[in-house]
Amino acid sequence: MATGRTHRPATRSRGIPEATVARLPLYLRALTALSERSVPTVSSEELAAAAGVNSAKLRKDFSYLGSYGTRGVGYDVEYLVYQISRELGLTQDWPVVIVGIGNLGAALANYGGFASRGFRVAALIDADPAMAGKPVAGIAVQHTDELEKIIKDNGVSIGVIATPAGAAQQVCDRLVAAGVTSILNFAPTVLTVPDGVDVRKVDLSxxxxxxxxxxxxxxxxxxGQDDGSDxxxxxxxxxxxxxxxxxxEAAGKTAPDAPTGASDRKGPDGxxxxxxxx
Amino acid sequence: MATGRTHRPATRSRGIPEATVARLPLYLRALTALSERSVPTVSSEELAAAAGVNSAKLRKDFSYLGSYGTRGVGYDVEYLVYQISRELGLTQDWPVVIVGIGNLGAALANYGGFASRGFRVAALIDADPAMAGKPVAGIAVQHTDELEKIIKDNGVSIGVIATPAGAAQQVCDRLVAAGVTSILNFAPTVLTVPDGVDVRKVDLSxxxxxxxxxxxxxxxxxxGQDDGSDxxxxxxxxxxxxxxxxxxEAAGKTAPDAPTGASDRKGPDGxxxxxxxx
DNA sequence: TCTTGTGAATAATTTCACAGCT
DNA sequence: AGCTGTGAAATTATTCACAAGA
Known part of the structure; x- marks a missing residue:
């Protein structure tokens, strides 16, 4: 039995399962779309379809937030947009910095989905002096030297890393040291951070x-016909x-079929x- | 165990848990790094640390693939790289097309992580006629009109959608109709596909x-616990x-505009x- | 009616802990 | 000695199914 630190049986509002949190943005997107079409209310069934989940799950998810629906009717779209936004912390302004303005960094800077939520790109940072001053998505790129100052001046707590893998940990360390406590990592590497700092990663490959x-x-x-004797x-x-x-083992050290030369063309038929x- | 259940979970043999599959690329990346440093063997503890997971989980994951380790010693790096690659299907060549060559599409086209695994960018496709012929990442962009032909000629079964949300479903439909059965969707929208087609989504926001x-x-x-978090x-x-x-509380039980009665029944207070x- | 909200049942995943092999 | 491989326990997530309420 683990003794020691008692993780409290989860206070009401804080005990939202991680899996539910991960779906809230999905619901929010679907609701926003409905809102833009001026749809006033929506049932769990409809909303679930729009979000690509099943309706029981959606209702269960919402039950962790509170009772925001009306039996026999459904959910008020505007109201739910607001509640989920608030739960996710999107009713406040989150300044973010993007570090590494290559192709991906530029894509992120231009990505409308950030601004339309509570996120604001406070700065773009790149290590290449040649990039400094160049405007990307309407924002002048700043040099890495300014990183700490930018973080502090803007009260940035969320950083996005879009650098090559080799630079990511170093950038991460500087971000954390400067006060960033949440990091979205696009570099294909595992970041080490102190306790209290959140890292999420997106790895395209x-x-x-x-x-x-x-x-x-x-x-x-x-x-082949399946299901005979698995x-x-x-x-x-x-x-x-x-x-x-x-x-x-008998052969010594040589690897069997090297991962090279795999020229088997994958086709619909053959x-x-x-x-x-x- | 040992009950004569009539119906067995259809996929027991090939039934590698989804959660495990999702971690295999992580292990593979860590192993590849070790391989490049010519490290011959690695323990579950070390590899787990490098991959950012815990070692019991890693061993359990590997147990679904088979017994590839040596007790008292650890895992042979090269051998494990090969086994995981094969399990993931990376020992064969996967031609992919990227549709939508904006910032993100270009970033993807340039992303080294694809080529270094079994993926090969067979074509870049964009709806803008002005893009046609322009080289991105060394590949000439082709017009959407060519989509079906490209898919068929190259035996493409994996498509990447990096278009605006509005175009995504249409592109998806055409990809599927032309024979694509796996789709990686970067557009912030839910795609509807027939059975048998896999969709994974990456939503940056x-x-x-x-x-x-x-x-x-x-x-x-x-x-007020931590140090001065000002x-x-x-x-x-x-x-x-x-x-x-x-x-x-001041308003009592009646919310202004809201569905009423959200008070005593299920009150996640705060x-x-x-x-x-x- | 209809639809929500939710206990209870089921399934999936993670973690523990140690037997078994090198 | 040391480390893997794995049943079993614990935890987390999903689905069922229906009472409660509009």
Whole structure:
């Protein structure tokens, strides 16, 4: 039994599950769209469809915020927009800095979704002196030297890192030292931060890799009638792996099929049944 | 265990948990870094630290792939790189198309993380005729008219949508009709696709909103415990909340414009609203 | 009617802790 | 000795299904 620090049974408003928090922006977006079309009320079913989730989940999520609906009617769109915005902290102004104004940084600076929520791009920062003064998205890029001053002058608590991986940790350290307590990291690297600092990461290639996994699985399942004896196949697969390993060990140090030269063209028809390794 | 359940969870053998799949790219990245430094073996503890997860989770994740480690020693880096790559389907070549070559699309096209994995940018597509022929990341942009032909000629099964929200669904429909079965969506909109098509979305502003939520919570909770967090917003936020509560209490049970009766039934106190947006 | 809000049931994921192999 | 692999426990998330209320 873990003793020691008692994590309180979650006070009402603070006990919002992380999974719910992650969906609130989704609901908010759907609600904003409805609001722009002047739709006055919406049912959980409709809103759930618009947000791409199921309605029971949506109602459960909302139940953590309070009772904001009307039975038999639905939810008042404007009211809900406001409540969710407030819950997410978007009724206040969040100045953010973007560090690393390459392609991605520029894209972020131009991204309308920030400004339309409570976010304001307070500054764009880049290490390249040649960038300094150049306007991106209507804002003059400033040099990294100014980082600490910018953070402090603007009361910035959220920083976005869009630098190359090699520079990310250093930038992160400086941001944190200057007072930033939330970081959105686009660089493909794991950042180390002190307690109390939040990091979220967006890795563009990770999402593609997850898609590839499912794509591969699709292709493999298409190739053969499934559902016969999954377990047998599982066992076989496992033994095959073990065998591969043994072969490898016997062979010394050379890796089996190098990840190179994989020229199998993936096509709609001629799929490689990649499920079972040879 | 050992109950004769009639219906087995259809995917037991290939049934790698989604949460695990989502972490495999993370492990792969950490392993690749080790590989580049010619580190021969790594323990679950070390690798977990490098990937930013805890070691029990990592071992559990790997256990779904098979027994690839050596007790008392750890994991062979090269071998594990290969196994995970294969599991993710990265040992084959995945041609992808990027549709919408604005700031973000260009950033994606230039993003090294794709090519270094099994992904190959087969084409860049944009609706703007003025873009046609212009080289981005060394590839000439093609017009949307060519979309179907490009997909078919290259056997593309993964599409990346980086268009404005308004165009996304239409582009999606065309991609799917042409044979794409996996879509990575950067447009801030929910895409509707037929069964069998996978969609993953990356919404830049959602991540920021989640950060804002935690940031706000930090500010509200750090009432007076930590060192001098002279955060004006923290104080403001807290007072705003208090004000809302006071207004609510003063107003008794009836909210101005709101669905009534949100008082005693389910009262997550502090946050029950009384203030309506205009 | 209709739809919300929510306990209870189910499923998924994480963490613990230690047996088993090197 | 040391580290993996994994059942079992704990935690978290989702779904069901229906009473309560407009």
């Amino acid at each position: 990770i999402e593609l890799q997850i898609l590839a996994f499912h794509e591969q699985r699709k292709a493999g399942e298409d190739a 377990d047998a196949r599982a066992v076989a697969a496992r033994e095959a792996r073990r065998a591969v390993r043994e072969v490898r 799929d490689v049944p990649a499920v079972m390794p040879a | 959602i991540e920021l909103q989640i950060l804002a939520f935690h940031e706000q919570r930090k500010a509200g909770e750090d009432a 955060d004006a917003r923290a104080v403001a936020a807290r007072e705003a909340r208090r004000a809302v509560r006071e207004v609510r 946050d029950v609203p009384a203030v309506m947006p205009a």
